[in-house]
Amino acid sequence: MLASALRYAAAGVPVLPLHTGTGGGGCSCRRPQCDRPGKHPRWHPRLITAGLHQASTDPAVLRRWWATWPAANVGLRTGVVVDVCDVDTADGLRLVQALVDCEVPTVRTGSGGLHLYFAATGLPNRVRVLPGVDWRGVDGYVVAPPSTHASGERYRWISRGPAPLCPPVLRALVAPPPEPPPRPLAEIHHPSRYASAALDNEADRVRRAPVGTRNNTLYSATRRLGRLVASGLLDERDVVETLTPAARLAGLGAYETARTIRSGLSAARTRLAS
């Protein structure tokens, strides 16, 4: 454990000691009601009292911690050198694979999920970036190999290498959504800025639309943006090229997506003409 912790620290990744899974859902903290077995920071009045915030790259500090708890799981602070895309379901993995076209160092977690390591983005933690996919960024941490999960399984590297930059399309999903436009269009002093914020906003809404509402969400988003197109504030091609991948990510088919966008844009034109 110590050797691995030292290797991560040598690469600049701050490390913290965590409790260890003991198999059968148990945790080394021995509290029967522990709600994060094998995942929460160790505590000691003289060694570490602030968990994540004391994560360190100092070998002397790490040696002291692992001398006290030789079996402590290894926690890695994210948001400094690396961020981690935490994938828990097969669907989540399919979505992420559709967005990532490079080799990514990957860990199989003790629960069978995957941790994909990217260069730090500077973005904060975010849950449900996509269904079954969370992001660990600034002020987050992950459990790293060779730690032991509550199930008794170890975390293992299944591919290694340098952490690549996060692909822009995935980064856009992790970034906090733009603030909704604060004022009606007529009062906005920078109409083009308003229009591009509206475009981002609607695309985000489409991407996150639950099954059963996706087509309606896409239609009303296209109609609203269509009015901005008709007013000359947005380019129709930008609308199509932004909403189409958003709708596909939400799970709509190519044909349905194209048809709905066409009819939304045409409804916006009609309304403006009347």
Ligand SMILES: [Zn+2]
């Ligand atoms: Zn515990």
